Amino acid sequence: MTDRDFDRISGRSTTGHEWDGIKELNTPLPRWWISTFYATILWAIAYWVVYPAWPLLSSYTTGVFHYSARASVANDLAGLEKLRGEKMAVLGKVSLTEIETDPALLALGRARGKTVFADNCAPCHGSGGAGAKGYPNLNDDDWLWGGSLDQIQQTIQFGARSGHAQAHEGQMLAFGRDGILRKDEIATVANYVRSLSGLSTVANFDAAAGARIFADNCAACHGENAKGNQELGAPNLTDHIWLYGSDEETLIETISYGRAGIMPAWSGRFDPITIKALAVYVHSLGGGQ
Amino acid sequence: MKLALNKTGPRDDPPIGEDGPLYTAHRKVHPQSVCGTFRTIKWRLMVVCLGIYYLLPFVRWRRGLGAPGQAVLLDFPNRRFYFFFIELWPQELYYFTGLLVLAALALFLMNALGGRIWCGYLCPQTAWTDLFYAVERWVEGDRRDRLRAAARPMTVGRAAKRVLKHAVWLMIAWWTGGAWVLYFADAHTLVRDLATFQAPAIAYIWIGILTVTTYLLAGYMREQVCVYMCPWPRIQAALTDEWALNVTYKYDRGEQRCSLKKSFDLRARGEKIGDCIDCNQCVAVCPTGVDIRNGAQLGCIQCGLCIDACDAVMKKIGRKSRLIGYDNDINIRRRMEGKSELFKPVRPRTIVYASLISVVCATMLYGLLSRTLLDVNVLHDRSPMAVRLSDGSIRNGYTVRVLNKLAFDRVIAIDIDGPPQTSVHVVGVDSVTVERPTIVLARDTTTELRLLVTAPADDTSERSMPVTFRVTDIGLGEVAAATDHFVFP
Numbered sequence: 128m129t130d131r132d133f134d135r136i137s138g139r140s141t142t143g144h145e146w147d148g149i150k151e152l153n154t155p156l157p158r159w160w161i162s163t164f165y166a167t168i169l170w171a172i173a174y175w176v177v178y179p180a181w182p183l184l185s186s187y188t189t190g191v192f193h194y195s196a197r198a199s200v201a202n203d204l205a206g207l208e209k210l211r212g213e214k215m216a217v218l219g220k221v222s223l224t225e226i227e228t229d230p231a232l233l234a235l236g237r238a239r240g241k242t243v244f245a246d247n248c249a250p251c252h253g254s255g256g257a258g259a260k261g262y263p264n265l266n267d268d269d270w271l272w273g274g275s276l277d278q279i280q281q282t283i284q285f286g287a288r289s290g291h292a293q294a295h296e297g298q299m300l301a302f303g304r305d306g307i308l309r310k311d312e313i314a315t316v317a318n319y320v321r322s323l324s325g326l327s328t329v330a331n332f333d334a335a336a337g338a339r340i341f342a343d344n345c346a347a348c349h350g351e352n353a354k355g356n357q358e359l360g361a362p363n364l365t366d367h368i369w370l371y372g373s374d375e376e377t378l379i380e381t382i383s384y385g386r387a388g389i390m391p392a393w394s395g396r397f398d399p400i401t402i403k404a405l406a407v408y409v410h411s412l413g414g415g416q
Numbered sequence: 417m418k419l420a421l422n423k424t425g426p427r428d429d430p431p432i433g434e435d436g437p438l439y440t441a442h443r444k445v446h447p448q449s450v451c452g453t454f455r456t457i458k459w460r461l462m463v464v465c466l467g468i469y470y471l472l473p474f475v476r477w478r479r480g481l482g483a484p485g486q487a488v489l490l491d492f493p494n495r496r497f498y499f500f501f502i503e504l505w506p507q508e509l510y511y512f513t514g515l516l517v518l519a520a521l522a523l524f525l526m527n528a529l530g531g532r533i534w535c536g537y538l539c540p541q542t543a544w545t546d547l548f549y550a551v552e553r554w555v556e557g558d559r560r561d562r563l564r565a566a567a568r569p570m571t572v573g574r575a576a577k578r579v580l581k582h583a584v585w586l587m588i589a590w591w592t593g594g595a596w597v598l599y600f601a602d603a604h605t606l607v608r609d610l611a612t613f614q615a616p617a618i619a620y621i622w623i624g625i626l627t628v629t630t631y632l633l634a635g636y637m638r639e640q641v642c643v644y645m646c647p648w649p650r651i652q653a654a655l656t657d658e659w660a661l662n663v664t665y666k667y668d669r670g671e672q673r674c675s676l677k678k679s680f681d682l683r684a685r686g687e688k689i690g691d692c693i694d695c696n697q698c699v700a701v702c703p704t705g706v707d708i709r710n711g712a713q714l715g716c717i718q719c720g721l722c723i724d725a726c727d728a729v730m731k732k733i734g735r736k737s738r739l740i741g742y743d744n745d746i747n748i749r750r751r752m753e754g755k756s757e758l759f760k761p762v763r764p765r766t767i768v769y770a771s772l773i774s775v776v777c778a779t780m781l782y783g784l785l786s787r788t789l790l791d792v793n794v795l796h797d798r799s800p801m802a803v804r805l806s807d808g809s810i811r812n813g814y815t816v817r818v819l820n821k822l823a824f825d826r827v828i829a830i831d832i833d834g835p836p837q838t839s840v841h842v843v844g845v846d847s848v849t850v851e852r853p854t855i856v857l858a859r860d861t862t863t864e865l866r867l868l869v870t871a872p873a874d875d876t877s878e879r880s881m882p883v884t885f886r887v888t889d890i891g892l893g894e895v896a897a898a899t900d901h902f903v904f905p
């Protein structure tokens with residue numbers, strides 16, 4: 128470096144580049160900066176040696192640590208399940224009633240049930256089990272398939288019209304579409320059903336005809352007194368709770384086309400303890416039936 | 417920028433220019449031992465303060481079965497704080513806020529009366545540094561020996577002494593950390609676990625941390641903590657006033673300084689000569705190495721040891737004591753003008769501080785005495801807000817949390833004041849009295865209940881009505897209540 132060029136005014140070396148008589152001063156980077164820069168390069172090399180880095184045709188370099196974020200999550204989840212499992216195992220050993228009457232077990236069951244409910248049931252039944260049209264409110268005292276702890280557990284396990292061999296089965300026929308009843312008969316029986324729970328009817332409504340149509344077609348499932356039948360999931364038509372709606376138009380639609388809401392079977396997705404916790408939680412929402 | 421703190425006598429550092437160093441080099445202080453009133457006070461306070469710190473965890477207090485038997489315990493895992501007869505829950509943290517306010521006000525009052533009483537006598541930094549100095553003196557000798565030794569090459573004997581000193585220091589520091597962790601777990605169990613290496617790692621880690629900080633702060637940092645690290649000297653300087661009594665060199669009496677021998681001649685000739693004989697004893701005993709004769713200064717922690725040193729000298733030479741004493745500039749000026757001394761411990765500032773302290777004390781006492789041991793919180797269901805039942809009646813769901821702060825189980829009854837003819841059901845509870853459910857509350861815990869309140873079909877035009885949940889301890893008659901709303905769909 129004997130032929131180094133120095134700037135005469137500042138006394139500093141130049142890079143040797145010159146434009147129109149103006150020379151560029153050589154201002155080297157500070158040593159600490161250069162060292163840090165080299166260190167980052169070394170770090171990067173070390174990083175791809177130990178961690179997954181380069182994509183290959185059908186796989187990737189796994190690095191000497193064989194680290195995988197997916198495996199790490201799976202490991203964490205397994206650990207969580209193990210941790211929970213020890214606590215939750217208690218729920219598996221006692222009956223549903225025992226869980227509900229023991230404050231500590233009730234708190235445990237409700238806590239577990241609440242999270243499972245939020246993840247799996249809330250999309251249809253709502254976050255607090257408030258339900259929606261076609262999806263029953265789980266806070267009230269009206270239960271299509273029974274509201275005892277055991278009945279709730281059974282419904283969660285096997286579902287309703289879910290295709291599971293032990294699922295609840297029951298059909299609301301499409302009386303209009305299948306030509307069982309005429310349109311005017313449907314309108315009459317719809318008004319008759321409204322009258323059962325004290326709702327208003329149209330002016331020229333023939334109550335006797337309605338009662339006859341009801342006895343011939345509906346009473347088989349809904350009962351002589353229209354109180355419903357939980358064996359068949361036939362709702363009580365005399366109370367204040369309506370799954371699809373109580374106005375005349377909705378009733379005519381229901382009678383004409385039938386209803387067949389589906390509750391999936393969860394026995395394949397949850398272990399028995401989780402289903403137990405879920406049953407306790409749902410039962411605690413409104414105290415069941 | 418100039419930063420020259422605690423400079424005494426002629427400046428021997430190189431002159432500090434505008435671009436000079438920002439820091440002055442640390443000069444090690446070798447305080448000399450001293451006897452006297454203030455030294456005695458300091459010894460006694462040290463024994464009391466450190467005694468309380470080291471022994472308090474071992475004091476027991478009977479609280480009943482299942483509750484911890486330690487008088488002072490910060491039980492973080494169970495979120496309880498025990499202080500003798502008081503048991504606080506995390507939501508009562510405001511008592512600690514009150515204590516902090518009280519501590520600050522007490523500090524201000526001390527300062528208004530007698531300057532840095534806290535710094536000189538009570539501050540942990542002072543107490544432990546004092547203890548470490550005592551150890552140093554005991555092992556390596558007094559100031560003179562230490563200074564002489566420091567100037568000479570190391571010998572085997574001195575090295576052995578130094579090792580002994582650090583060993584004793586580390587032992588004290590270790591006990592400081594050891595006592596600290598005992599406030600957070602049952603002391604008797606933890607001591608046994610620590611000795612048998614069964615204690616949790618966190619206990620050893622905290623002992624380690626406090627050992628290191630005590631050793632470094634009291635053994636090495638010493639007065640530098642007060643001068644550079646502690647915020648109180650700065651705040652103190654801004655808070656003080658001209659009436660506060662501070663450790664003061666009475667220059668009206670001390671100046672003109674003159675050696676004892678010369679002063680006899682000069683006084684015989686009728687010249688005005690001060691009482692200070694410039695013996696430098698006040699500087700030699702100072703634990704922060706300042707010269708009190710330069711006036712009030714940041715480095716002075718006002719421990720009063722220079723008063724003891726000066727008094728001893730004055731007594732020896734037959735002059736009046738308290739050439740250095742608790743005094744202020746007002747009195748120095750008054751004496752110079754031939755007026756009598758004037759002390760004003762009662763003045764607006766001290767009255768305000770004292771009354772604020774009384775107010776905070778009274779508030780805290782009232783809070784503590786009227787503290788309820790039964791409490792209830794209510795949370796209305798959000799979804800659904802209201803449920804219509806099959807018979808048309810309306811039901812609202814509530815999450816009710818009942819707090820039992822007593823050390824034993826109790827039975828409560830729940831009453832509802834809300835819309836007419838409401839009935840209540842507690843999920844999972846089969847109460848004998850249907851109208852008025854009774855619940856057993858476990859001791860010292862929060863019980864969460866799910867309450868379903870049902871009102872008959874809404875013939876009212878109201879959309880929402882207030883509902884009060886009254887919880888009554890059947891045995892003690894204690895009542896707690898919370899109000900929420902009953903909503904109609």
